[in-house]
Amino acid sequence: MTVHDISEVCPRSYDIKAPYSGYCLGKLPSEDAEITHVGPDTPCGEYMRHFWQPVCLSEELGQYPLAIRIMGEDLVAFRDKSGRVGVLRRHCTHRGASLEYGLISKHGIRCCYHGWQFDVDGTILDTPGEPSGSRIHPSLKQGAYPAHEHWGLVFAYMGPPEEKPDFSGFEDYGTPEEGIIPYSTWHPCNWLQCHDNFMDPMHAVFLHSRMTGDQLTPAWGKMPVVEWYETGGGNGIIYVATRRMDDQHVWNRINHVILPNYCEVGTAFEEGDKQKYFQRNTWNRWLVPVDDTHSAGPSAGVISDPASTTARETPRLAAATVSTSVPTSTTAGAPTRNGSALPATGTPKPVSGPLLSTPWSIPAGPIPGS
Amino acid sequence: MMWRRLLRRGIRGETPSATPDGVYGPPERKVGSLAHDCIFKMPLRHGVDDNEAMRDMGRRVTEIVMAAEDLPHDEQQAVVIPRPEELQRQIFRE
Ligand code: FES
Numbered sequence A: 001m002t003v004h005d006i007s008e009v010c011p012r013s014y015d016i017k018a019p020y021s022g023y024c025l026g027k028l029p030s031e032d033a034e035i036t037h038v039g040p041d042t043p044c045g046e047y048m049r050h051f052w053q054p055v056c057l058s059e060e061l062g063q064y065p066l067a068i069r070i071m072g073e074d075l076v077a078f079r080d081k082s083g084r085v086g087v088l089r090r091h092c093t094h095r096g097a098s099l100e101y102g103l104i105s106k107h108g109i110r111c112c113y114h115g116w117q118f119d120v121d122g123t124i125l126d127t128p129g130e131p132s133g134s135r136i137h138p139s140l141k142q143g144a145y146p147a148h149e150h151w152g153l154v155f156a157y158m159g160p161p162e163e164k165p166d167f168s169g170f171e172d173y174g175t176p177e178e179g180i181i182p183y184s185t186w187h188p189c190n191w192l193q194c195h196d197n198f199m200d201p202m203h204a205v206f207l208h209s210r211m212t213g214d215q216l217t218p219a220w221g222k223m224p225v226v227e228w229y230e231t232g233g234g235n236g237i238i239y240v241a242t243r244r245m246d247d248q249h250v251w252n253r254i255n256h257v258i259l260p261n262y263c264e265v266g267t268a269f270e271e272g273d274k275q276k277y278f279q280r281n282t283w284n285r286w287l288v289p290v291d292d293t294h295s296a297g298p299s300a301g302v303i304s305d306p307a308s309t310t311a312r313e314t315p316r317l318a319a320a321t322v323s324t325s326v327p328t329s330t331t332a333g334a335p336t337r338n339g340s341a342l343p344a345t346g347t348p349k350p351v352s353g354p355l356l357s358t359p360w361s362i363p364a365g366p367i368p369g370s
Numbered sequence B: 001m002m003w004r005r006l007l008r009r010g011i012r013g014e015t016p017s018a019t020p021d022g023v024y025g026p027p028e029r030k031v032g033s034l035a036h037d038c039i040f041k042m043p044l045r046h047g048v049d050d051n052e053a054m055r056d057m058g059r060r061v062t063e064i065v066m067a068a069e070d071l072p073h074d075e076q077q078a079v080v081i082p083r084p085e086e087l088q089r090q091i092f093r094e
């Protein structure tokens, strides 16, 4: 076997018009690390850490701590017995045991290894194995992040403490509490590969309709005329997609993405058969990096216009009330405290609720919100 | 590509409105959205390029929502909600 220099063997190495040109296409493109890498001290990771990020669903915080991985950091989330939510570094500051196996206390969580107790802000409350007079208490902290609950989602702020913004609400168009349905999805790919999808209305014509049969409504199979516009002085984009439904009606849709990783999506089940004006969005979505090669979408379904959407959307939204804990690359396949195994393949782990009748129940299938 | 360009500029701190202050706005404000769906009655017209007509319709709706972009939510709702209906009436007059 001879190892060739591709440029010599294939002088037209980037001629994509040549038949059977796979070899000649040469190297895979390199990663665009500036916008895809999300660990601490990376440009994109640092940027995202300045914003509140949803890290899990409130309903996932139960009897046991929940292992999560966000932007490459292994964390544990829990609700202590006084009702406060903690988001802590997963590995104990003492000897590194996983707080996923900790005991939730009235105040914070106690590590299973030597019983150290940490408050939700990382303060060490108790070090039972240490000699009296130990100075460890005041000299150490467990890494912790501020948490805030909204719409049944747990948000964490993982940026510099002195730059923490107030938690901002997100427009719910007056939707009552019971009309908001938190859910989460999990994706075995970089966050940007999924987030790009929100500004790609053409995929819906094919992926959700023509290639697979109508996953949502037949309206999605109609080819739209599309334009994109920058919004908010450069902090977002809308796409404007207009489709002809029949010889009388057209469907005009605007979806909106906002930096760094938020998106508002219109109805998923449009039939396009009745006039309506300015029906607000149904899906408020985030695409949160788990690490550089995995992402999660803790999001909220909002029935924004009950008058026109309830009949169609409610049963489907209700069926989608399936939370998925975030499988981590370090724990995939390992038994969990609940006795089940986190999927090693990256498929969502349903915690509750029927999912089989929804279009996005198929593992690695389409993401709600098109 | 457009999104990636915006993201890169946000990461590099080149866009003042792409900071937490710019995105979240003042404390009393909620992060708003321009996302929505409208169904218009717009009969196919003989001799009119329908794709062009739809593009034009999309632009007119975009102008409506973009004009109200910076308004607080309640005002935005008040300004925007009646306008697609007006646009509908306008289409019939044309
Ligand atoms: S490792 Fe956690 S208390 Fe020792």
Ligand SMILES: [Fe+2]
Pocket (backbone or CB within 6 Å): A203, A204, A208, A366, A367, A368, A369, A370
């Ligand atoms: Fe989609």
